[in-house]
Amino acid sequence: MAYYILNESLNRKILGKYPQVENTVYSCDSWEDPRFIEHESVSFEKVNFTPITAKAILAKKARLNDFMYPGGMGFSKKPLISGKLKSILEVTDKQGLQIYNSPVIYQGNEIEDYWVLNPYIFDMQAIDFKNVDVYLMEKYVHKIKKLDVLTYEDFIKQKAMIQEKGYPYSIYIENVHILENTTSDFLILENVEGGVMYLVSERLKQHLEAEGITGIEYQPSYISFNEWLAKGGLREQLYGKA
Structure with missing residues (x-):
């Protein structure tokens, strides 16, 4: 079964304005408060309380979409979704995902039914490691070498060794293929x-x-973001020029 990465639309007609989010409101100290969703004890961790979330302020000419990627503090690697999309994702079999209310401010009004995703279990065992490229990275941007990884167990071992090295080293998977026998409809990697x-x-x-x-x-x-964005490439064919 084919799998697709959820990307925020680049079509200006759909966005209304790019970027859609022009500012963010915080109701706590976003750097220090341990209850804030970006705090290291909360972000991508399972918690037994409701974290403090940020409120994205949309540009006046932006359009309210079901899926947005504000970026920045409060939304680092976390999309913002509408209640409609939330209700669909909640009926999938995805485990290890908490969803928190994160209202948006749009044209002076606070829209309550928006939510931010905070996964704490990742579906790495669904990756077909025989058909992906795994690299040792430096400072998240420089490929040092390709690693010999053919199974999930290989990946775990390599990741543990790299974590022992610490910054600036990390492990990186490119051109993601999903195992043919995967049945889950929603995956997070x-x-x-x-x-x-x-x-x-x-x-x-x-x-x-x-x-x-x-x-x-x-x-x-299975294609990289650069391939996806290539002039005349698949994205442009499907969705038009950015």
Whole structure:
């Protein structure tokens, strides 16, 4: 089954304005408060309390979409989704995901039914490691060498060794292929391009499109972001020029 990375739309007609988010409001000290969603004890961790989230302020000419990627403090590697999209994702079999209310401010009004994803379990065992490239990275941008990784167990061993080295070294997976026997409709991966990937199956993609979910461009998981954005490439063919 094919899988697709959820990317924020680059089409100005869908966005209304790029970037959509022009500022962010915080109700706590975003650097120091241990309850804030970006704090190291909360971000990508399972917690037994409701974290403090940020409020994205949308540009006046932006459009409210079901899927947005504000970026910045409060939304680092975490998308912002509408209640409509939340209700769809909640009925998938994805484990290890907490979803927190994160209202947006739009044209002077606070829109309550928006939510930020905070995964704490990643679906790395779904990766077909025989068909991906795994690298030792320096400062997250420089490929030092390709690693001999053919199984999930190989990946775990290599990752543990690299973590012992510490910064500036990290492990990175490129051109993600998903195992053929995977049945989950919603996957979340780490140590990949962009840091974290949110992927949907062909089946869920079709459902989201039928439901009119807005703001998403579906990138096949096995191609890189640069390939996806190439002039005249697949993205442009499917969604038009950015």
